[in-house]
Amino acid sequence: MIVSNMEIIPGKRIKEHLGLVQGSTVRTKHVGRDIMASFKNMFGGELRGYTELLHESREEAINRMKQQAEAIGANAVLNVRFSTSSVTQGAAELFAYGTAVVME
Amino acid sequence: MYDLIVLAIFLALGYFFGRYYETRHYKSIIRRETEYRHIAAIASRIPPDGQTAATTTLVSGNVVISVDYFKRFLASLRSLIGGKVVSYESLLDRARREAILRMKQRANELGANKVFNIKLETASISKNARGNIGSVEVLAYGTAFVPVDTPA
Numbered sequence: 001m002i003v004s005n006m007e008i009i010p011g012k013r014i015k016e017h018l019g020l021v022q023g024s025t026v027r028t029k030h031v032g033r034d035i036m037a038s039f040k041n042m043f044g045g046e047l048r049g050y051t052e053l054l055h056e057s058r059e060e061a062i063n064r065m066k067q068q069a070e071a072i073g074a075n076a077v078l079n080v081r082f083s084t085s086s087v088t089q090g091a092a093e094l095f096a097y098g099t100a101v102v103m104e
Numbered sequence: 105m106y107d108l109i110v111l112a113i114f115l116a117l118g119y120f121f122g123r124y125y126e127t128r129h130y131k132s133i134i135r136r137e138t139e140y141r142h143i144a145a146i147a148s149r150i151p152p153d154g155q156t157a158a159t160t161t162l163v164s165g166n167v168v169i170s171v172d173y174f175k176r177f178l179a180s181l182r183s184l185i186g187g188k189v190v191s192y193e194s195l196l197d198r199a200r201r202e203a204i205l206r207m208k209q210r211a212n213e214l215g216a217n218k219v220f221n222i223k224l225e226t227a228s229i230s231k232n233a234r235g236n237i238g239s240v241e242v243l244a245y246g247t248a249f250v251p252v253d254t255p256a
Contacts, residue, residue, distance in 0.1 A: 002160060002161075003161070003162045004160045004161070004162055004247045005162055005221050005223065005245060005246060005247050006149065006150065006151075006160070006220060006221045006247045007149065007150065008150060009160055010151055010160075037170070037239070040170050041170050041171075041172075041173070041238055041239065042114065042117060042118055042121075042172065042173045043117065043118065043121035043122060043125065043172055043173075044118065044121065044122035044125050044126065044170055044171055044172030044173075044175065045121075045122075045125040045129070045169065045170060045172075046129075046167060046168065046169050046170075046202075047168040047169065047170050047239055050168035050239070050241070051166060051167055051168045051241075054166055054168065054241060054243075055166055058164065058166070058243075062162075080162060080245075081223070082164075082223075082225060082243060082245060083225075084225065084227040084241070084243070086227075092227075
């Protein structure tokens with residue numbers, strides 16, 4: 001499964017377009033990380049807990065997108081985009097979408 | 105009275121720790137930017153003709169970074185009179201450069217020498233009670249090209 005945010009893959013031809021596939025996950029941080037983050041808010045610097053959390057969540061969103069693409073018989077997802085939206089205070093939705101295609 | 109003392113302590117802590125972390129971070133950014141200079145980060149959507157690759161992989165780098173108490177205080181003062189908020193400019197600059205570096209680091213692990221179609225996305229993660237930007241997340245992503253025949 002090729003995942004790329006470009007519209008074409010050089011040297012490969014697209015045989016069939018299968019339409020949009022998407023994956024999303026809503027995550028919230030736990031209290032311990034929140035407390036650590038509020039300390040860091042005082043001193044500045046990187047909030048490692050949040051960085052990891054968001055990274056893991058995006059991987060999850062990509063995995064769900066890949067699963068959807070596999071289910072409809074695609075072997076690549078092109079033109080992938082990410083989007084983040086905060087649903088409520090402290091919870092974020094991470095969303096990945098792209099075009100499922102069949103490559104030769 | 106006690107409130108003022110507490111505020112002063114917070115401001116001083118924020119100032120010294122914030123400055124320490126920022127200086128250290130900038131040093132590390134500049135060092136790693138030289139280290140990963142061989143990986144070209146290109147924002148164009150489509151690679152030039154004749155560009156063939158064995159594998160293309162999505163690579164991304166993200167960072168959540170927070171501003172310190174002192175700078176947040178300065179920014180809230182600045183919002184009274186308006187104008188350039190320097191304290192947040194450096195925050196966003198650091199976040200973007202760090203995110204791009206992490207993306208390049210992942211590309212480097214894969215053996216890629218080019219990353220095409222780079223997109224940057226910024227999101228403010230936690231808004232504090234007064235509605236200021238507490239911390240921002242920057243995500244950088246692109247398609248890494250691993251060359252077919254790596255020169256021996």
